[in-house]
Amino acid sequence: MALQIGRAFQDGIDELLSERGAVFAGVFIVYGLLSSVVWASLSQALTDVFLGQLPSDAQVNQAAMAGGTPLALDLPLAVAAVGALVLFVVNVALNIVAIRAFASDDREPIPDNVGRRLGKTVAIAIVAGILTSIAVGIGIILLVIPGLVFALLFFFVQQEIALNDSGIIESISNSVSIVIDNLLATFVLAIVLLVLGLVLGGVFSLLPIPLPPMVLTTVSTVLSSVVSVFSIAVTTVAYLQAAESGYTQGTASTSGL
Template sequence: MALQIGRAFQDGIDELLSERGAVFAGVFIVYGLLSSVVWASLSQAFTELFLGQLPSDAQVNQAAMAGGTPLALDLPLAVAAVGALVLFVVSEALNIVAIRAFASDDREPIPDNVGRRLGKTVVVAIAAGILTTIAVGIGLVLLIIPGLVFALLFFFVRQEIALNDSGIIESISNSVGIVTDNLLATFVLAVVLAVLGFVLGGAFSLLPISLPPMVLTTVSTVLSSVVTVFSIAVTTVAYLQVAESGYTQQTESIGEL
């Protein structure tokens, strides 16, 4: 089946407004706020470490750099770094679980099988994410356009890993094949989701609204988290449209184990 953009967004909206969508929105909001605190604390710890290496007179001139970080806590650098690493792994696990939940026919908010082989799947997803990020980064350095092309071709890598238990190379190859067969529709889908994420997540903090930085950061994080859940739902629905038969066969084989 060809990728149907309108149906993907409509089904994504339905999923977001469902009980399952509400559950994942809540989970991702909590994760987003916690992540903001940890990363702000890590940034502040690095800044303080940097300032501590400066001469005393320079520290006075640069003192403003050490403050004003919204949501930051006074954490040791090592603690903040470990927290950021743990949250990175948790983020990948949450994405995998959300994809499996939105792909499931089970109407329970959290289906029973979403945690299958989760540890191994997360490791594969992280490795694939690192590899694709390097490829996109190199592409961006090479006149930007190749990086954007790579990012588009890797659009369904995480869905391949989460739903079909694909390996690193296999998931990348399958994603490239799916996107190539549905190039224009995937491009439009990716652009709309990116614009939506920017408008509701990033641009809000740029509005001329007289609110404390902590409030602006919190609101932006909440909106970004909801958009993230919506994007996962839409991308997963779109993936199922073009790879439904393969996922159905995989699900049946797993059920026989």
């Protein structure tokens, strides 16, 4: 079946408004707020280290710099760094679990099989993510457009890994094949999701009403988390449409790295 944009968005909305969508929205909101705190704390800790290296006559107002990180806690640099690393791994795991849940025919909010081989799958997803990010980054640095093309071609890599237990090279190759077969539809889908994320993530910063930085950051994080869940649902539905003939839930391949 070819990728149908309208159906993908409609099914994504239905999933977001379902019990499953509410559960994942809540989980992603909690994760998003915790992540904001940890990353703000890491940023503040790095700023403090930087300020501590400056000559005494070059010190700047640390309180003013702290205003840019309203959710920051006074954490040691090592603690904040380890926390950020752990949250990065947790984020990949959450994405894998959410993809499997939204792809499942089981109407339980969290199907039983979403945790299968989760450790190995997360490791593969992390390595694949690093490799694709490097390729996209190099493409953007060189001529910008190649980087955007790479980003589009790698659009379904996480779905391939989560649902087919594909290895790194296999998941990248299969994503490229699916995107090429559905190039225009995938491009439109990616653009709409990107614009939606940018608009809803920054809408409160454009309001004429002044809001405290902590409120602004919190509300933006909540909205971004909900958009993330919606994007996962839409992308997963789109992937299943495009790869339906070659995908069978629960009988995926077990390719290695």
